[in-house]
Amino acid sequence: MPFAMPFFNSVISWLLKKRVHQIELFMKYPEEVQSEWFTKLVSTAKDTEWGKMYDYKSIRTVENFKERVPVSSYEEMQPYIDRLRKGEQNLLWPSDIKWFAKSSGTTSNKSKFIPVSQEALDECHFKGGKDLLALYCNNNPETKLFEGKSIGMTGSFVVDDEDAGTYHGDVSAILMKNLPFLVELIRTPDRSIALMTGWEEKIEQMARQTMDENVSSISGVPSWTLLLLRRILDITGKSNLEEVWPNFELYIHGGVNFSPYKENFKKITSPGLHFLQTYNASEGFFGIQDRLEEEDMLLMLDYGIYYEFMPLEELGKQFPNTLTLDQVEIGKNYAIIISTNAGLWRYLIGDTIAFTSLHPFRIRVTGRTRNFINAFGEELIIDNAERALNIACEKTKSIISEYTAAPIYFGDSSYAAHEWIIEFETRPENQEYFTEIFDNALKSLNSDYEAKRYHDMILKSPIIHSVAIGTFYNWMKLKGRLGGQYKVPRLSNNREYVDEILTMIKTA
Numbered sequence: 001m002p003f004a005m006p007f008f009n010s011v012i013s014w015l016l017k018k019r020v021h022q023i024e025l026f027m028k029y030p031e032e033v034q035s036e037w038f039t040k041l042v043s044t045a046k047d048t049e050w051g052k053m054y055d056y057k058s059i060r061t062v063e064n065f066k067e068r069v070p071v072s073s074y075e076e077m078q079p080y081i082d083r084l085r086k087g088e089q090n091l092l093w094p095s096d097i098k099w100f101a102k103s104s105g106t107t108s109n110k111s112k113f114i115p116v117s118q119e120a121l122d123e124c125h126f127k128g129g130k131d132l133l134a135l136y137c138n139n140n141p142e143t144k145l146f147e148g149k150s151i152g153m154t155g156s157f158v159v160d161d162e163d164a165g166t167y168h169g170d171v172s173a174i175l176m177k178n179l180p181f182l183v184e185l186i187r188t189p190d191r192s193i194a195l196m197t198g199w200e201e202k203i204e205q206m207a208r209q210t211m212d213e214n215v216s217s218i219s220g221v222p223s224w225t226l227l228l229l230r231r232i233l234d235i236t237g238k239s240n241l242e243e244v245w246p247n248f249e250l251y252i253h254g255g256v257n258f259s260p261y262k263e264n265f266k267k268i269t270s271p272g273l274h275f276l277q278t279y280n281a282s283e284g285f286f287g288i289q290d291r292l293e294e295e296d297m298l299l300m301l302d303y304g305i306y307y308e309f310m311p312l313e314e315l316g317k318q319f320p321n322t323l324t325l326d327q328v329e330i331g332k333n334y335a336i337i338i339s340t341n342a343g344l345w346r347y348l349i350g351d352t353i354a355f356t357s358l359h360p361f362r363i364r365v366t367g368r369t370r371n372f373i374n375a376f377g378e379e380l381i382i383d384n385a386e387r388a389l390n391i392a393c394e395k396t397k398s399i400i401s402e403y404t405a406a407p408i409y410f411g412d413s414s415y416a417a418h419e420w421i422i423e424f425e426t427r428p429e430n431q432e433y434f435t436e437i438f439d440n441a442l443k444s445l446n447s448d449y450e451a452k453r454y455h456d457m458i459l460k461s462p463i464i465h466s467v468a469i470g471t472f473y474n475w476m477k478l479k480g481r482l483g484g485q486y487k488v489p490r491l492s493n494n495r496e497y498v499d500e501i502l503t504m505i506k507t508a
Contacts, residue, residue, distance in 0.1 A: 012146045016134035023131060023290075026301040027360035031326055038062060038306045041339055049091045050080065050345060062324065070318045071310070071337055071346045074112045080343075084115055087164025092343025093117050099178075100160060101171035101282035113160075113168055114282040120342035124303040125175055128285030131300065132278055135290045136250065140274070145216050148247045149188045151206070152176060153220025153228065156197040171282045172220075188213045199224070199482040207231040215245040219252035221487070222261035223402070227473075229268060242270040254278040256487055257365070257386050263399040264425050279365060283349050284340055287363055296356040296364045304341030309334035312352065315369060330355050333381070335369050352381070373491045375407035376416060376458050378449040380442070382490050388441035395437045396428035402472040402488050406498040408463070417460040421501050423467050435464050467505060475501050 026033040042065065046056040054069050070076075080091045081100070089096050092115065099121075100113040116125075137143055154176045157169025167174075173195055184191070189209040196202040203224075211232045218225060229241060238244050251265065251273060258277060265275070279287035279297050284305050287297030299307070309328050312335060314320030322337055333352050339345050350371075353363045367382035374380070385405070393400060402423040408416055428434040439461055443450035452458040472488050489497050 016130065016137050019131060019134040020138045022302070023135070023298075027298070030301050030361055031324070033301045034306060034325060035062075037302070037304060038065070038339075041304070041306055041341060044341075045093060045343065045345075047090070048094055048343070050343070065346075066308075066319070066322060069346050071320055071322070071348055073348050077344070077347065081113055081115060085113060085160050085164070085166050085168070087161060087166065092345065093119075093341070095119060097342065098166050099174050100166065100168040101174055102168045103171075103282035112282070114171075115342045115344070116171070116174055116282075117342040119304060120284065120340065121175070121178055123341060124285050124305065125171070125280070127303055128278070128280060128288065128300060129175075132252065132276060132288045135288055135298075136274070136276060139290075139292055143249065144247060145250060146186060148214040148216025148245075149186055150217040150219065151188055151210055151215055151228075152194065153218070153224050154194050156195050158197075171280075188215065203227050203231055207235055211236055211244055213245075214247055216247045217250040217252065218248075221255045222253050222258055222265070223256075223488075225251070225253070226261065226264055229265075233268060239268075240270070241268055248273065250274045250276060252276045252278060254280050257382065259386050259390050260400045260403070263393070264401065267399075279363075281349065281351070283338060283344060283347065284342075286336070290362075296362040299361040299363050301361070306339040308337040308339075308346070309353075310337055310348075312369075325361060328355050328358070328361075330358060333366050354383075367491075371489065371491055373405065373407055373418060373493055375409060375493055376452050378446065378452045378459065380418070380446060380449055380491065384442060384446045384449070385491060387445055388438050391441040392428075392434050392438035396430070396434045397426070398428040398434060399425040401425045401469065404472075404489055404492070404497050404501070406492050406495045408495075415460045416458060418462045419495075419498055420462055420464045421467055421471075421498060422464055423469060423471050425469065427466060431464060431466060435462055438462060438464075465502070467501070471501065471505065475504055478504065 042056050042059050045051040059065050059068065084091055084097050085100060095117050097115045097117050099116040101116050103112040103114055133145070137145070152172060154172040155170025157167050157173040157177060160166040160168045176191065176194060189206050193202065193205045193209060196205065206228055232244055233239065233241070236244055241248055248269065249272065253275065254277060258275065262275070265273070274292060276292070277289040277295060277297060278285070285300060285303055286305070287299055289295065290298040308322035308324065310320050310322045312333055314322070315335060323334070328334065331354055333354050336349055336351050336353055338347050338349060340347070348369070350369050352366045352369060354366050356362045356364055372379065372381045389400060389403070392398070400422055403420060405418055405420040408419050439453070443453055449459070476482055476488070
């Protein structure tokens, strides 16, 4: 294989490192770079239907933009997206849009179809992929990454409208379908397998084709990646991936918090494996972990995306007070609003982030605007939950695979509490002790939760159900939601998911 040679590894690494200089420029001049993109985006879209409706030609400042263009959810932009899917063009963005990334953040039946322009592919998604490799090579000058092959845990795509020539699918599948030929030479398995729709058969085929390859990197959602790796170990009879792929050096993950999965990976991989986090969604590529020793991510500012940040108290307002980069603070939770080179305008993507650094701008994802528990004023977000679970796991030497939680309301019971369903890879010896540590950790991390737990006056101690390995997989399969785009909903204010799983367990 011509690209699996030290010479080409050196050449590719050198080319990627040249990009580091450009990254350093937007780190040094973040506001200026964002201002340039704002002007370019508005100017480019001025003659679209959306641009004419809001008179983009007369917009001169960010203040004009905020005053004139409302913040939009998917539901509010959906009529335009539906028309694009039927073949109409020049509605939100001037270039033709044929691809739509199907996004489903939970197991909900409702899917979103995010427009993906050629500019978004080239200037955002592909650029993000190159940059994460550039940053990795810059941090690891001795890397031999390109002497081996990469595996991408991709989804699938289908024809959306044959007459219109439009397609939809996982953003990972869209990217693979459009990959440059040279990239195809250094990836595995065959595209026909990588884009299969049936996930159980896909995992089997991927395992059998990749286990004899010289794999050096994998990218994908942790839960599905673990399924592949464990299947490979089953087939080969090995106990550790180092025996299968001795040159496996990098795992790239994103989409969900990695903390609950990290110990599972460490159990079956070499101590030298690097983990690199990305913030890559259907709507765009937003962040890359640029320091291996820290888990926050560099906010990528030159990808054709203009950012605004909304304090959570502004949620629900059509014209909320939003902040630009020069106005944000460290440690405060913000909802992200984006305007993009695929025609999303002041779009509320549903994620919340907190800044960990302002020089340069680094972030961590703290949760979802709709994925939290606030049944009694406790305002429990995913960030609180996963930090507390990590503390409890560390203290009890346990490992979690999956979890979900919902409130028990006064009307359904004589008491109120949070009910958790947890699938342990390694169970704690004493679950009561685990619950106590977890509860105390939540109190230390969230003062509102602590207040509601005071003397059990409002909330009782958490109720934790420890379920068998495979429970969440079986539930997802039952709902027809196997695949990389589907994620286990972590926190919810209603009991739909918790009750479904408990019922499934009882009737099994």
